[in-house]
Structure formats: structure tokens, C-alpha cells
Amino acid sequence: xxxAVHVKVNGTDCEQAVDVRSTLADFLREDLDLTGTHVGCEHxxxxxxxxxxxxxxxxxxxxxxxxxxxxxxxxxxxxxxxGDALHPIQEAFAAxxxxxxxxxxxxIIMSACAFLKEHxxxxxxxxxxxxxxxxxxxxxxxxxxxxxxxxxxxxAQVGPRPAPDVK
Amino acid sequence: MKPPPFEYVAASSxxxxxxxxxxxxxxxxxxxxGQSLIPMLALRLARPSALVDINRCDDxxxxxxxxxxxxxxxxxxxxxxxxxxxxxxxxxxEALGWVSHAPIRNRGTVLGNLVHAxxxxxxxxxxxxxxxxxxxxxxxxxxxIPADKLYLAPLTTSLEFDELAISARFQLPPEGAGWGFAEVxxxxxxxxxxxxxxxxxxxxxxxxxxxxxxxxxxGGTPIRSAPGEAALxxxxxTPARIAEAAKAAAAALSPDGDLHASADYRKKVAATLAGxxxxxxxxxxxxxx
Numbered sequence: 223x224x225x226a227v228h229v230k231v232n233g234t235d236c237e238q239a240v241d242v243r244s245t246l247a248d249f250l251r252e253d254l255d256l257t258g259t260h261v262g263c264e265h266x267x268x269x270x271x272x273x274x275x276x277x278x279x280x281x282x283x284x285x286x287x288x289x290x291x292x293x294x295x296x297x298x299x300x301x302x303x304x305g306d307a308l309h310p311i312q313e314a315f316a317a318x319x320x321x322x323x324x325x326x327x328x329x330i331i332m333s334a335c336a337f338l339k340e341h342x343x344x345x346x347x348x349x350x351x352x353x354x355x356x357x358x359x360x361x362x363x364x365x366x367x368x369x370x371x372x373x374x375x376x377x378a379q380v381g382p383r384p385a386p387d388v389k
Numbered sequence: 390m391k392p393p394p395f396e397y398v399a400a401s402s403x404x405x406x407x408x409x410x411x412x413x414x415x416x417x418x419x420x421x422x423g424q425s426l427i428p429m430l431a432l433r434l435a436r437p438s439a440l441v442d443i444n445r446c447d448d449x450x451x452x453x454x455x456x457x458x459x460x461x462x463x464x465x466x467x468x469x470x471x472x473x474x475x476x477x478x479x480x481x482x483e484a485l486g487w488v489s490h491a492p493i494r495n496r497g498t499v500l501g502n503l504v505h506a507x508x509x510x511x512x513x514x515x516x517x518x519x520x521x522x523x524x525x526x527x528x529x530x531x532x533x534i535p536a537d538k539l540y541l542a543p544l545t546t547s548l549e550f551d552e553l554a555i556s557a558r559f560q561l562p563p564e565g566a567g568w569g570f571a572e573v574x575x576x577x578x579x580x581x582x583x584x585x586x587x588x589x590x591x592x593x594x595x596x597x598x599x600x601x602x603x604x605x606x607x608g609g610t611p612i613r614s615a616p617g618e619a620a621l622x623x624x625x626x627t628p629a630r631i632a633e634a635a636k637a638a639a640a641a642l643s644p645d646g647d648l649h650a651s652a653d654y655r656k657k658v659a660a661t662l663a664g665x666x667x668x669x670x671x672x673x674x675x676x677x678x
Contacts, residue, residue, distance in 0.1 A: 223396065242396075242440075243395070245427070265428035266424060266428050266493065267428075272492050275496070278492075279495060281424075283427070284423055284493075286397075286423070286442075288442075289420075289442060352491065354578045355491060355578060
């Protein structure tokens with residue numbers, strides 16, 4: 223059973239027929255080749271597939287592709303401004319060794335985009351609570367916490383928030 | 390692609406969804422936030438032949454407070470309730486912080502959580518403690534199911550297969566009431582091993598005029614503790630009485646043990662949490678709801 227969907231992904235309109243059993247994560251990776259959205263557990267626990275759905279972080283494995291019809295999705299590919307530059311959060315992950323194997327990283331960065339908007343100067347406890355929704359099996363959480371704290375400082379300096387815009 | 394095959398029905402209104410439920414009989418499941426249903430499909434624990442998606446039913450949206458009652462529509466996300474609760478209900482606000490993680494609460498609905506009826510879930514126990522109810526509709530009629538008649542067993546409610554949950558109502562605590570909430574889980578956002586919530590109020594003479602004590606994670610359904618409440622009602626809440634009430638409440642529980650916690654451990658933790666919840670609830674009396 224296929225349905226046509228029209229989804230705005232990273233600012234680009236995408237029209238595609240999707241199987242109703244496909245998740246949004248399947249759609250992004252297999253139909254749109256946006257393989258930056260990683261798929262770990264496929265039942266909402268690991269957080270690797272987190273994307274921004276209408277500006278809010280959500281699990282792409284827990285939304286059916288057909289449900290994304292008419293909505294906007296931002297993936298890790300849409301985080302950095304156009305060109306070669308990285309987003310300040312990505313810069314902070316590189317600077318603070320916040321990624322090891324990199325599997326959990328895109329999901330965490332998508333969550334962090336929204337989290338830092340709501341918590342511009344988060345405490346370590348708040349960062350750790352947010353990270354509870356993301357599993358890093360390299361278990362490098364200390365560096366991830368430092369990276370997010372560093373990103374908060376960097377974003378405070380650049381002033382008006384760069385893309386992606388979060389509700 | 391992990392879910393088993395199903396027919397997808399995009400309902401455009403509550404009436405549309407109710408009609409689809411009637412048409413498919415007990416073969417259909419309602420898809421709202423999907424934060425419990427989609428994992429169950431992925432794990433093949435559920436194999437409905439049809440999913441009725443209510444996300445485009447505008448008439449199921451909304452969250453409104455009126456006359457001391459909070460009404461939550463079927464499409465209100467847990468995030469929406471969180472936003473409302475931040476200024477209006479510290480109890481709900483505290484409890485929601487324990488419901489999974491932000492990305493799940495952004496999508497998951499309040500009503501879906503309530504009727505999924507996970508025994509370790511926070512909100513069903515809150516529905517009990519806030520004298521809540523759920524309005525359900527089927528083809529040709531509606532009824533209100535009070536919280537204490539809603540939960541039958543793990544993942545099982547008294548909703549019939551052709552009934553759609555339309556909204557939930559929470560009775561806000563009386564003015565000056567105090568509240569308490571405590572939970573023990575292995576990690577933040579994990580299922581509760583034991584959880585406890587309480588709402589209390591005092592009369593002019595300092596005796597308990599209102600008391601609700603609820604538990605979750607310690608039985609097949611959320612539990613409102615009759616013995617715990619009876620030990621306090623009409624009396625002055627001295628530390629000794631609070632301790633006695635917590636003990637009586639925990640003694641009446643019969644939790645199961647599992648990989649994460651034995652039955653005995655759960656009971657002990659329940660007694661400790663109940664004592665803390667009641668103590669903090671009484672200490673907050675007269676301050677805010």
C-alpha cells in the first residue's frame with residue numbers, strides 16, 4: 223500500500239510515493255539518500271534517528287513516512303549553513319572530542335539544537351537529563367556533555383541563532 | 390521497514406475515526422502520537438490489520454482549563470501539557486519530567502499515554518489522584534469512564550474496541566492543597582520501578598480534609614491507596630501518622646518482581662516514597678496547587 227507524500231526536508235520540497243509501513247527514518251535514508259540520520263534500535267529507545275519535525279526533535283523511527291505529509295523535517299544534513307562551515311554545535315563536538323564512532327552523534331546534535339534554544343545556558347544536570355534520551359555505546363558521555371556546554375557558550379557569543387530555526 | 394503490513398486510514402475528524410473503528414471491528418488500532426504503538430509494531434507485539442491515524446482530526450486538538458477542570462483533547466501532546474503545567478500545576482509538571490524524554494513527549498499524546506495503560510506510567514496514576522476521567526465515543530454514543538473504572542490490567546482498559554478516547558479531564562486540586570511526587574527508575578526517562586504521587590489539603594483546624602495517594606509500577610494497574618488515605622483522612626497529619634499511612638499503603642501493595650527489582654524491594658521503596666510524597670505534600674499545603 224503506497225501513498226504520495228509531500229514533505230519539506232532541509233528546506234527542499236520532496237514528493238514521493240511511500241509504503242505506509244515505512245518510517246520517516248526509512249524515507250529519509252532510503253528514498254532521499256539522507257543517510258546522516260542513523261537508525262539504531264528502531265523502536266524509539268536509542269535516539270540515533272532524532273530529527274526536527276516541524277522544529278521539534280522527534281524520533282524518525284516512531285513517525286510513519288506517510289504521517290510526514292505536509293510537514294517540515296530538518297536532518298543533520300540541514301544543520302550547517304550552506305557552504306563548508308559547520309554549525310557551532312558541530313564545531314563544539316569536534317573541538318571537545320564529543321564524537322567517537324559517530325553513530326549517536328547526528329541524533330544528539332538534532333536534540334541539542336532544540337535543547338539549547340530552550341536552555342541557552344544549561345547546567346550540567348540539564349545536559350545530562352537531555353542526554354538520557356540518547357544512547358552512546360562508546361559511552362563517551364563526558365566529552366559529549368562538555369561539547370554541548372561549549373556549544374552553548376559559542377551560541378551565546380554569535381548572538382542571533384543560526385539555522386536551523388527551532389520553534 | 391519493520392511493522393507488519395496494515396491498512397492505513399487517515400481520519401479527518403473524530404466522527405471519521407469512530408466510523409473506521411466500527412468498520413474494522415477489533416482489528417484496528419488508533420494511531421495518535423505512536424510513541425508506544427509504533428515500537429509495538431516494530432517488535433511485532435501488535436499486528437493490527439488497520440491503523441486509524443487521528444493526527445489530522447482538528448476536532449481532537451486542544452487543552453483547556455475551566456472551573457478547576459483541565460480538559461485535554463486526544464491530540465494534545467505531552468509537551469503541550471508540560472507547557473500548561475509549568476505555570477498551573479507543579480504536580481503535573483514534575484510528573485511529566487519523568488515521562489520518557491523530550492523527543493518522545495514532543496510527539497506522544499497525553500490521552501495515548503493514559504489509554505495505553507502501561508502500569509509503570511506516571512500519567513494514569515495522576516489521572517487517579519486528580520479524580521479524572523476519560524470521555525470516549527463510539528458510533529451512536531458517548532460515555533465518561535472515571536479513572537477508577539478505566540484500568541483493568543497491564544495495557545488493558547475498559548474501552549471497547551470501537552470506542553475512541555476523545556478527551557481526558559483532570560480535576561485540579563482544591564485551593565491550598567499540597568502535592569508530592571517521587572519515582573525511582575534505573576535511569577532518567579526509564580520505566581518507573583516504583584512511583585508515587587499524592588495530593589492533600591487541610592481544613593481550618595489542621596485536619597486532613599482531602600487526600601489522594603497513588604502508586605504506579607507496583608501492580609498491573611495504577612493504584613489509589615485506600616488504606617493509605619484512610620489512615621490520614623480527618624486527622625492531624627503528624628509525622629507518626631504520615632509514617633503509619635505510608636506503611637499501611639505499602640503493605641497493601643502486591644507488586645511483581647522482575648529482572649530490575651524484586652517484589653520485596655518494590656514494596657520497601659513504595660513505603661519510603663509514600664512517606665516522602667506525603668511529607669512534601671503536607672509541607673506545601675496552603676501554598677499552591
